[in-house]
Amino acid sequence: MPLDYKETKKARAKFQKKKAENELSEEKNLISLTTAQLKWTILKWAKYLRETEHWTNIFISPDLTNRGREAGKKLGAELKRRRNEGEQNLAIRRNQIITLKKTESEPPILVDN
Template identity: 40%
Template sequence: MVKDMAKAVCCEYCASWYHTRCEGISDEVYKFLNAGGDQIHWFCKSCNSKALDVMKLVQGLKERNEMLEAKLDEVKGQVEEIALVRGSFAEKIREITREEVQEAKEKELRECNIVISNIKETDHGAAGDPDQEPVTDNGIVKQLIHNVLGASDVEVVSTTRVPKVKKQGETYNRKLVVKLGSVNQKHKVLRIAKRSRDNDDWQGVYINPDLTKQERKKDYELRSELKRRRENGETNLILSRGQIVTKTNAGASFLHRGHSPAVS
């Protein structure tokens, strides 16, 4: 028991008071402990090793906590990055969906159309002949389809020059976008389009399907590949239904270097 006025120190671990003499504390050390206040910590002999163990444990926990916080910050950064990627991916999906919807609309608008190139632009009739009908794009297209190609049952719904307006000084003949009565009529005209080559008056006039921007890009890439392969020595190559195929002597097409066979 420590009496009042006796020199004693308190163990900060067990909170017990001890005589300085019992703990072997000199007067100088006692004065130093008192002068240090809260900045100096003292443990009794029995608690000293325990206190050191606790301090080591606390230090270890502190270090592990710092490592855990660093790891959490890393995970947080990864989660934020994933969220950004996910948002970007979702936006890309929406963009692709919009493009596909727009492409479908464009195809639907063009499903009955053909494009005719190199027809001279004119909307005038024969001079001084009031009985002759004006020579219009619509009339010329009907003459080509009904008389030259022999498809008198095909309905010509409308004809439109593209682009709608020429730039000043341009003299080329704009292409004609022609809307026909049905998809079947369009396919019929495309099947017999080569007949115009047998007529001297229609040399250089070409009939093609009305393609969307994406379809035109794909068609350009296919034709570029066809040209490259022909220049590399490959022969009997043709384009058929969006494929590059090899044409046999019998006129049949077969699978060529990984390309799908043409649909007949």
């Protein structure tokens, strides 16, 4: 799905610029997107966006509620525990810990408009 960066409306994601290695600027830009699907597409491929020339200094994270943050912390702790016990190819997807079948996926084709 090509990304059209001009689309704006309801679904939300936060974009934050990196100052230097391990430092985040105070500047946060809250953007709105036309569909939730576009939001999830951007969040899904955020790690690949960082590898492109125009997106290297951008940090993308979902806008979560306190309940969502707590659930994420619990899942993260459970994931860490299971990895320490020797389980491999685990990841958090849709608020569940799953076993990955592939170790790597292909990056998306991005279109700048």
